[in-house]
Amino acid sequence: MTARTLAQPFPIVTLDTDAMDAAQTMTRLRWPGLIVSGDDGRPYTILPGSEVLRFLIPTYVQDDPGLARALDERASDELFRKLVRSTVRDLLPQPPDYDDLPVVDADATSLEVAAVMARMRSPLVAVVDGDKVVGAITVNRLLAHLLPAAPAS
């Protein structure tokens, strides 16, 4: 089975997508992350859910999570308002390394997809046909395809 067959459709998120929209999309669809496309339509990077939290939670609270208890509801609301005023570009920690993106060709085999996911420790790969993203494959979907349905005895 090829990556094209395994790929599922996914919502297109670009660097200019509203950060709140992106976070809500990821949450609603229960994806482990989002594929971010660049202006040329090619995959730019993967945005995992924990990066959204890294953007929202001040560094001094990440370093000492107990401090979060000192934040009242108004302070908490203010943190999340940051998302409304931001784009996906702001959520990304740094420019991606183009040589190290979890991307596979549409005709890649399922084992090839597994090898890419394993190497990058990524829960998600983008599937491209030429320059165009045609879908995404999660680690759970891949494992469901590769593993037998019931334990072998």
Added chain:
Amino acid sequence: MTARTLAQPFPIVTLDTDAMDAAQTMTRLRWPGLIVSGDDGRPYTILPGSEVLRFLIPTYVQDDPGLARALDERASDELFRKLVRSTVRDLLPQPPDYDDLPVVDADATSLEVAAVMARMRSPLVAVVDGDKVVGAITVNRLLAHLLPAAPAS
């Protein structure tokens, strides 16, 4: 809202659980990983799906995923048979760092949970009450709780 309220029940996986059972459980429930308990019942580590693939796919194929195309179906079946002969202990890359596990107390606030997830870049935290694991929280569940249901205007 506290971690206890946000926590969802999760299947108990120990170091001695059959690796195939563990991988099938993760896949069936679509969790981003599994919480592994030690012999004392306390959380031992988190096993993400990509680690299962790292265990299965030979290093030389991870380094050059194109080589996966050279593996025929029999070779592929043989890779997955490794899971039947293994336990969760074999899947783990190395002994965990106990000071750096994504674990929160049952009375932690949702912002505290967010801070721990952000710091550890983890898609999953274990919730403990004393020494006992009472459930787990995924990044998507936390974001669904923290984010407003529709974009603010």
